[in-house]
Amino acid sequence: MSLQKIKDFTLPNLNLAESLQQMVSAYTEYLTIAELERTKRRDIEAWEKESITRINAQRDLLMSYLDRSFDERAENFRALFGVVDNALISGDNEQLALALNSITEIAKSSPFKEFANLNYVRAALNDPNHVWEF
Amino acid sequence: MIPLILGAAALATGALGVGAGISGKADMDEAKEIGENAQRDYEDALYYLNSQREKTNQLLQQYDEFKMNIMMLTIGRFVDFIERNIGKTSLAGEEFLERLDGISFNQIEEYKTAAIEAEQFFLGGMKAIKLGAAGYGSAMTLASSVGVASTGTAISGLSGAAATNATLAWLGGGSLAAGGGGMALGSIVLGGITVGPALMFGGFVLAGEGEKALTKAREYEAEVNKATAEIDAVSNFLEQVIRRIYELGDVLESLNNPAIDRLNELEYLPYFDPNRDASKFQQVGLIIKAISEIMKTPLLDGEGLLNPATATITGKYRSL
Numbered sequence: 515m516s517l518q519k520i521k522d523f524t525l526p527n528l529n530l531a532e533s534l535q536q537m538v539s540a541y542t543e544y545l546t547i548a549e550l551e552r553t554k555r556r557d558i559e560a561w562e563k564e565s566i567t568r569i570n571a572q573r574d575l576l577m578s579y580l581d582r583s584f585d586e587r588a589e590n591f592r593a594l595f596g597v598v599d600n601a602l603i604s605g606d607n608e609q610l611a612l613a614l615n616s617i618t619e620i621a622k623s624s625p626f627k628e629f630a631n632l633n634y635v636r637a638a639l640n641d642p643n644h645v646w647e648f
Numbered sequence: 649m650i651p652l653i654l655g656a657a658a659l660a661t662g663a664l665g666v667g668a669g670i671s672g673k674a675d676m677d678e679a680k681e682i683g684e685n686a687q688r689d690y691e692d693a694l695y696y697l698n699s700q701r702e703k704t705n706q707l708l709q710q711y712d713e714f715k716m717n718i719m720m721l722t723i724g725r726f727v728d729f730i731e732r733n734i735g736k737t738s739l740a741g742e743e744f745l746e747r748l749d750g751i752s753f754n755q756i757e758e759y760k761t762a763a764i765e766a767e768q769f770f771l772g773g774m775k776a777i778k779l780g781a782a783g784y785g786s787a788m789t790l791a792s793s794v795g796v797a798s799t800g801t802a803i804s805g806l807s808g809a810a811a812t813n814a815t816l817a818w819l820g821g822g823s824l825a826a827g828g829g830g831m832a833l834g835s836i837v838l839g840g841i842t843v844g845p846a847l848m849f850g851g852f853v854l855a856g857e858g859e860k861a862l863t864k865a866r867e868y869e870a871e872v873n874k875a876t877a878e879i880d881a882v883s884n885f886l887e888q889v890i891r892r893i894y895e896l897g898d899v900l901e902s903l904n905n906p907a908i909d910r911l912n913e914l915e916y917l918p919y920f921d922p923n924r925d926a927s928k929f930q931q932v933g934l935i936i937k938a939i940s941e942i943m944k945t946p947l948l949d950g951e952g953l954l955n956p957a958t959a960t961i962t963g964k965y966r967s968l
Contacts, residue, residue, distance in 0.1 A: 544852040551859040555866045562870035566877045573881035580888045584895065591895075595902050602906055607930050614903075614938040621899050621942045625892060 583625045590620055675858030679865035686872040693879040700886040707893045708947065714897060715943050716766040722907050724763030726936050729911065730756055733920040744922050751933035759940065893947065900942060907935040 594617050601610035734744055745753050910932040917925060 540852040544856045547856040548859045551863045554863045558863070558866045558870050562873055565870075565874045569874065569877040569881055573877075573884055577884055577888065580891075584888070584891055587895065591899060591902075598906070602910075602931060605927050605931075607927060607934065610931060611934050614934055617899065617903070618938045618941045621896060622945045625895075626888075 580625060587620055587625060591617065594620075672854035672856070672858030675855070676861045679858075679861040682862075682865040682869050686869040686876075690872045690876045690879070693876045693883070697879050697883045697886070700883045700890075704886050704889055704893070707890055711893050711897055711947070714900065716769055718900060718904050718939060718943070719762045719766035720770060722904055722911070723759045723936055723940065724767065725911055726907075726932060727756060727760045727763055729914060734922070744926075748926065748930045748933060751930065751937065755937065755940075759936065762940070889947075896942065896945065896947070900939060903935050903939045903942070907932055907939065910935070 594613050597613040598610060598617070601607070601613060730745075745751050745756065910928060914920065914925065914928055914932065920929075922929075
């Protein structure tokens with residue numbers, strides 16, 4: 515391609531004003547996009563933080579409730595098996611029946627049953643007067 | 649002269665555009681990395697969940713076998729003892745049992761069925777643990793939906809390697825290469841002389857796309873982080889389920905031991921005297937009744953979920 519040909523092609527096609535206008539609009543468009551995207555990312559971050567905080571709070575609540583429930587149950591079992599041992603030694607079958615009945619009832623009751631009612635769990639954990647029987 | 653000025657301007661604006669373009673490219677690389685890291689964390693959480701599920705299922709199986717051992721070796725022995733010493737159909741035997749609180753003739757029949765079924769299982773006569781007739785539901789395995797269900801459909805779509813690659817490809821600016829910037833750049837370049845402004849233009853487009861990619865990556869990361877938190881919660885919950893299995897297993901063992909001791913004592917007697925030994929016999933009967941009641945407690949419901957209340961918790965997590 516000779517210089518003359520390039521000149522013949524470029525000069526009629528060259529529009530300085532249009533080029534400048536395109537550059538400016540590309541730049542402003544970029545600025546708009548950048549600002550918009552930054553806002554979106556801030557919103558996403560807030561949403562993420564809120565969601566995860568809530569999930570973790572629920573989880574901690576349930577786990578701490580279950581930990582305490584299991585501890586409480588274990589302590590009850592321990593005490594009741596003590597009664598069973600004594601009753602077996604002393605031959606007190608009435609007391610044996612009562613202790614075994616309590617063991618059966620506790621074992622059958624699911625520690626997860628209160629899960630259906632998250633509010634109960636929350637109330638039990640938040641209530642300073644709630645007695646955790648150990 | 650004009651071409652020279654234009655040339656200089658082209659050079660300058662081109663450089664500016666390239667700068668913007670480089671920042672756009674860096675944003676896209678960062679976006680890709682964000683996506684990959686989030687995906688890795690998610691997969692780690694999923695791996696732990698699956699190992700917990702596996703552990704839970706193994707424990708459930710052990711618990712079932714333990715239950716059947718008790719049925720065969722303790723309850724079965726108790727039934728044998730009754731048949732040998734008290735007589736299964738004699739009126740005297742029935743009367744003897746009825747005199748003792750907490751032990752009934754029907755119960756003994758039920759124990760017998762359970763013991764026979766357990767024996768059949770160990771002999772290989774039954775492939776699956778049924779024990780339905782006696783009401784001792786087996787623990788069965790944990791539903792595969794536990795945990796997975798709580799993560800929701802959005803994440804299940806992310807778990808496959810293909811999906812990951814597609815997402816990352818999309819994040820990594822594939823769309824730009826295929827359309828957007830590439831097209832814009834191509835359409836602008838009419839001749840060498842406009843290459844400066846064109847580069848600048850292209851640079852800004854690329855930078856804009858980089859910003860968008862970064863947002864998409866953060867969105868993806870946030871979703872995946874949320875799903876990871878949910879999965880962690882379910883894993884923690886399974887730890888509590890394991891605790892429940894151990895709890896029931898411990899209680900059964902604590903009951904089984906004195907039952908065996910008492911059975912030994914009864915069997916070592918030169919002969920069984922219904923009057924003299926009634927109290928000892930009643931003790932075994934009471935313990936075995938407690939054992940059988942506890943063994944009937946289902947750990948999982950018919951669908952392999954932990955129990956109805958548990959279904960609610962996964963439901964709750966799902967809606968979070």
